Amino acid sequence: MRPAAGQGQAFAWRGGGKGASAADPMAIAARIIEAARDVEPAAEVEVLARGGVDALTRFANGAIHQNVAEDIRHVSVRVALNGRSARYAVDGPLDDDAIAGLLRRALEAARVRPVDPDWPGLATPAPAPPVDHWDAATAEADPAERASRVADFVRAAGGLETAGYCSTAARVVAYANTNGQQLSGRSTLAVLDGIARTGTSDGSARAASAGIGELDGRALGREASGRAHDAADPGDLDPGRYEVVLGPSCVADVIGFLYRFGFNARAVEEGRSFVRLGEAQFDERVTLLDDVADPGQVGIAFDAEGTPKTPLTVVHAGTTTQVLCTRRTAARARLRSTGHAPESGEDWGGLMTNPVLAPGDRAADQLVAHVERGLLVTDFWYTRILDPRTEVVTGLTRNGVWLVQDGRVVRPVRNLRFTQSYVDALQPGAVLGVGSDRALIVGSDGDEPTLVPSLHLRSWNFSGGARG
Amino acid sequence: MFDVATAAVEAALSAGARYADARAMEQRSETMHARNGVVEKLDRAERAGVGVRALIGSSWGFHAVPDLTTAAAREAGVRAAAIARASGLAAGPSTELAPEPPSVGSWASECLEDPWSVSLAEKGDLLEGVTRTMLEHGADIAEAQERAWETRKWFVSSEGHRVDQHIRECGAAMSATAVGETETQRRSYPGIRGQYGTRGWELVRDLDLPENAARIAEEARALLSAPQCPGLDATDLILGSEQMALQIHESVGHAVELDRILGWEAAFAGTSWLDLAQLGSLRFGSDLMNVTADATLPGALGSFGYDDEGTPSHPVDIVRGGTWVGVLSGRDSATRIGRPSGGAVRAEAFDRIPMVRMTNVGLLPGENSLEEMIAATDAGILMDTNRSWSIDDRRLNFQFGCEIGWEIKGGRRGRMLRNPTYTGISPRFWGSMDMLGDRSEWTFWGTPNCGKGQPQQIGHTGHPAVPARFRGVRVGVRG
Numbered sequence: 001m002r003p004a005a006g007q008g009q010a011f012a013w014r015g016g017g018k019g020a021s022a023a024d025p026m027a028i029a030a031r032i033i034e035a036a037r038d039v040e041p042a043a044e045v046e047v048l049a050r051g052g053v054d055a056l057t058r059f060a061n062g063a064i065h066q067n068v069a070e071d072i073r074h075v076s077v078r079v080a081l082n083g084r085s086a087r088y089a090v091d092g093p094l095d096d097d098a099i100a101g102l103l104r105r106a107l108e109a110a111r112v113r114p115v116d117p118d119w120p121g122l123a124t125p126a127p128a129p130p131v132d133h134w135d136a137a138t139a140e141a142d143p144a145e146r147a148s149r150v151a152d153f154v155r156a157a158g159g160l161e162t163a164g165y166c167s168t169a170a171r172v173v174a175y176a177n178t179n180g181q182q183l184s185g186r187s188t189l190a191v192l193d194g195i196a197r198t199g200t201s202d203g204s205a206r207a208a209s210a211g212i213g214e215l216d217g218r219a220l221g222r223e224a225s226g227r228a229h230d231a232a233d234p235g236d237l238d239p240g241r242y243e244v245v246l247g248p249s250c251v252a253d254v255i256g257f258l259y260r261f262g263f264n265a266r267a268v269e270e271g272r273s274f275v276r277l278g279e280a281q282f283d284e285r286v287t288l289l290d291d292v293a294d295p296g297q298v299g300i301a302f303d304a305e306g307t308p309k310t311p312l313t314v315v316h317a318g319t320t321t322q323v324l325c326t327r328r329t330a331a332r333a334r335l336r337s338t339g340h341a342p343e344s345g346e347d348w349g350g351l352m353t354n355p356v357l358a359p360g361d362r363a364a365d366q367l368v369a370h371v372e373r374g375l376l377v378t379d380f381w382y383t384r385i386l387d388p389r390t391e392v393v394t395g396l397t398r399n400g401v402w403l404v405q406d407g408r409v410v411r412p413v414r415n416l417r418f419t420q421s422y423v424d425a426l427q428p429g430a431v432l433g434v435g436s437d438r439a440l441i442v443g444s445d446g447d448e449p450t451l452v453p454s455l456h457l458r459s460w461n462f463s464g465g466a467r468g
Numbered sequence: 469m470f471d472v473a474t475a476a477v478e479a480a481l482s483a484g485a486r487y488a489d490a491r492a493m494e495q496r497s498e499t500m501h502a503r504n505g506v507v508e509k510l511d512r513a514e515r516a517g518v519g520v521r522a523l524i525g526s527s528w529g530f531h532a533v534p535d536l537t538t539a540a541a542r543e544a545g546v547r548a549a550a551i552a553r554a555s556g557l558a559a560g561p562s563t564e565l566a567p568e569p570p571s572v573g574s575w576a577s578e579c580l581e582d583p584w585s586v587s588l589a590e591k592g593d594l595l596e597g598v599t600r601t602m603l604e605h606g607a608d609i610a611e612a613q614e615r616a617w618e619t620r621k622w623f624v625s626s627e628g629h630r631v632d633q634h635i636r637e638c639g640a641a642m643s644a645t646a647v648g649e650t651e652t653q654r655r656s657y658p659g660i661r662g663q664y665g666t667r668g669w670e671l672v673r674d675l676d677l678p679e680n681a682a683r684i685a686e687e688a689r690a691l692l693s694a695p696q697c698p699g700l701d702a703t704d705l706i707l708g709s710e711q712m713a714l715q716i717h718e719s720v721g722h723a724v725e726l727d728r729i730l731g732w733e734a735a736f737a738g739t740s741w742l743d744l745a746q747l748g749s750l751r752f753g754s755d756l757m758n759v760t761a762d763a764t765l766p767g768a769l770g771s772f773g774y775d776d777e778g779t780p781s782h783p784v785d786i787v788r789g790g791t792w793v794g795v796l797s798g799r800d801s802a803t804r805i806g807r808p809s810g811g812a813v814r815a816e817a818f819d820r821i822p823m824v825r826m827t828n829v830g831l832l833p834g835e836n837s838l839e840e841m842i843a844a845t846d847a848g849i850l851m852d853t854n855r856s857w858s859i860d861d862r863r864l865n866f867q868f869g870c871e872i873g874w875e876i877k878g879g880r881r882g883r884m885l886r887n888p889t890y891t892g893i894s895p896r897f898w899g900s901m902d903m904l905g906d907r908s909e910w911t912f913w914g915t916p917n918c919g920k921g922q923p924q925q926i927g928h929t930g931h932p933a934v935p936a937r938f939r940g941v942r943v944g945v946r947g
Contacts, residue, residue, distance in 0.1 A: 055551075056922055056923055057554075059558055060735070061560060061730075061731050061732070061734075062558070063526050063559055063560025064526070064557070064558045065560065066527070066821055067527055067528065067530065067552060067554065067555045068531070068551070068820075069530070069531050069532075069551055070519075070533075070819040071532070071533045073534045073535075074534075085510070086510045086511075087510065087511045087512070088511075088512050089512070089513040089514070090513070090514050090515075091517070091819075092516035092535070093535055093537075105512065109588060110510075113507060113510060113588065113592065114506070114592055114596065116508060118508070143550065143551045143554030144554045144557065147554045147555055147557035147558055151557045151558040154558055161731070163731065163734040164735040165922050167922075167923075194735060204735075270609050270645075270647065271608065271647040272609070272647060272652050328508075344499075344509070344511050346509040347503065347508070347509055381738075382858045382859055382860065382861070384856040384857055384858045385856060386855070386856050386887070386889070387887070388652060389647075389648075389652045392946070394856065394858045394869075396861075396865070417858075417860075417867060419946060445924050463867075463945050464865075464891060464945070465865075
């Protein structure tokens with residue numbers, strides 16, 4: 001994934017105008033810091049600048065119907081005057097006059113703010129780890145490259161109805177502040193995600209990577225259509241507790257909720273989290289990290305506050321060891337920020353950026369082979385939390401569910417609704433097997449890239465059928 | 469700005485598009501958030517640029533640039549056409565557009581007090597004050613937020629549309645969370661998402677946050693020791709209007725989006741249980757059920773003068789007397805079923821492609837007050853204020869949770885219940901509705917966070933709603 005020299009220049013910001021509008025994100029960030037020192041020397045100022053291109057090709061009913069691309073030029077400026085802070089963001093033309101206006105408005109807003117007693121100050125200079133999840137082919141992908149992968153997927157589905165998307169994204173990000181901290185990074189992401197549909201079932205397949213070359217439309221189309229055929233003509237199954245083998249996208253959903261509502265220093269401080277540091281809250285088979293440096297991950301190695309990200313072990317062999325911090329939540333807990341501040345996310349606290357669940361030693365089909373009586377689940381859908389403290393979540397299955405008996409898949413079943421505590425599902429003794437497979441699961445906008453295996457769990461509460 | 473949009477359209481046509489349209493847009497937004505007596509976030513943002521849509525064969529190509537020069541617009545038009553042409557590698561039947569006379573006009577939402585004219589100090593004082601009140605009355609975590617948006621857009625199409633709009637929206641929310649030994653309880657006002665509309669700051673003043681801060685904090689604290697909502701397979705359920713707005717949004721609004729019904733959203737948002745062969749005959753609910761999609765309602769969050777294809781706003785019947793009669797549509801989807809556009813196509817910003825979105829999808833009022841519903845119920849549960857929401861990908865099976873419930877016995881509201889949930893199947897549930905709130909309870913709820921599409925777009929939708937009673941509903945599902 002190492003780039004050839006000068007590849008980042010492909011994402012210099014274009015535009016008419018004068019001054020900084022023709023510069024790259026770091027030049028923009030540095031220019032704003034320089035201007036800020038002139039305008040208000042006493043101000044603390046930080047700049048997060050992002051440039052690049054996002055493109056996404058959508059298909060449904062076997063044909064491309066929406067095909068979009070956007071140039072990105074985003075700047076977010078946060079200023080603080082004696083603990084009075086405000087943020088101003090701009091997506092649009094940004095020349096010298098616009099920069100001056102941006103700073104003026106941000107400072108005006110800050111001046112009338114009340115003093116924030118918990119203002120943590122800005123990051124001090126520190127280097128970020130040498131992470132570079134960049135692929136030139138992804139960065140330069142044209143619409144035809146996405147469309148050809150879609151066409152491969154559609155053809156490989158063998159006549160089944162298909163739907164999904166293929167996306168490519170390339171981002172160059174820069175951070176600078178008046179303490180002298182300066183960081184830059186870049187990342188690409190390519191995704192192909194689709195379903196094939198029989199009249200009675202759907203089957204899904206997906207791949208995500210920094211490199212578009214790893215997206216094989218034909219293989220994914222075959223996989224999706226195979227799943228759809230295997231899931232066809234499902235039967236009913238009584239709700240109740242069952243063993244489950246969860247596919248990677250389900251596991252990513254579980255991990256996402258644990259991070260957002262649990263491993264978040266703000267939630268812990270306020271008593272809304274299940275987390276008890278130092279306790280064996282999970283099965284010993286569970287080791288959970290946040291690690292942007294993992295070769296299977298994507299993204300950049302610093303957060304929106306300019307704090308470098310280093311690999312963080314959140315759960316080690318079942319014991320909770322760490323929570324995610326921003327500068328604000330870290331200061332209140334007398335800790336150091338872990339580098340998990342989202343842009344404009346003060347009300348959330350530290351959020352995951354690159355979760356990694358350590359793989360096990362069983363192939364995914366071997367997980368199924370160890371099931372006595374349970375369900376094999378491909379995807380979850382529309383999961384929502386009922387109570388953040390207990391992490392009880394409700395949602396439904398989607399894109400293929402099968403009954404497994406004595407280690408063998410017996411028959412497909414209709415989608416089921418579940419109501420289940422995600423913490424209880426992984427408690428000590430609850431994890432019967434961890435897959436050796438690893439899949440990068442990303443949100444529909446490439447957010448929260450989660451690298452996870454399949455899991456075999458002792459018990460999952462299916463609270464009703466999707467038909468009533 | 470019309471020149472910018474026109475340059476984009478002309479460039480797309482020159483590059484081979486048989487139809488093109490463009491929106492030049494300027495937007496600004498503000499979010500102020502207070503927590504436990506301190507404003508800890510003040511974000512303001514500006515976005516400006518042009519987005520161009522080009523039609524070639526079966527596919528839309530769309531390109532957006534954060535730039536408002538005619539040169540950038542022309543380049544965006546050319547690239548939109550190139551993107552559409554590439555779609556020919558996986559082509560479908562040719563996309564056609566339902567005929568619409570080209571609109572030429574201008575529209576602005578009514579705004580009595582410009583949100584940007586209200587000082588940040590006043591806003592901060594309001595939010596900090598109500599969070600302090602909530603802390604004093606039992607909240608462990610007290611939060612309050614105000615948001616405002618201002619959008620100016622100039623739309624031009626190759627068919628001669630030329631429309632400009634100026635829309636101002638704002639609103640506010642607050643919540644009190646009480647933390648117990650094993651769980652948390654939360655009360656929100658006026659609802660989990662707050663209340664928003666295409667109005668000025670007068671909307672926030674009308675909410676009267678200070679008057680309600682102590683009450684919701686006390687209710688959150690009381691919920692920690694309230695009995696659990698019982699698990700019952702069938703009981704009478706009365707829903708307050710805020711929860712009804714969510715019920716309408718999830719189980720009616722999304723289900724009647726024509727792009728979903730046609731399968732265009734199958735892989736992500738999902739499809740719909742509704743079968744177009746039954747449009748005009750299917751029983752969606754009881755005789756009391758009358759639902760419209762009406763973007764002309766003054767002040768509602770889903771109101772506008774023209775949608776993002778230039779179609780003038782107009783009311784559309786969705787359910788009439790319990791029968792499914794209409795859909796949410798745009799020009800490309802409506803033509804597939806031989807209907808005119810429903811004028812329901814919108815985009816979040818200049819950098820997103822317009823797609824079918826809810827306007828103001830809501831229930832027309834009935835004839836009962838909430839108190840009459842309670843008095844007419846021998847045994848049941850009253851629930852209000854949404855807490856969790858989950859529905860299947862065909863918009864058929866749902867399970868929703870509310871912040872608060874009350875037992876109803878012998879026609880009287882009794883003890884408070886915590887963790888109330890209910891579940892059902894859409895047509896069965898709506899078919900059981902036998903009492904409906906009257907016009908005095910009709911509230912135009914605003915949802916500022918409806919996610920749909922890839923890349924995802926956050927839509928602003930409105931939901932006129934009243935309280936209603938449903939019979940034989942399963943409640944109290946827990947993990």
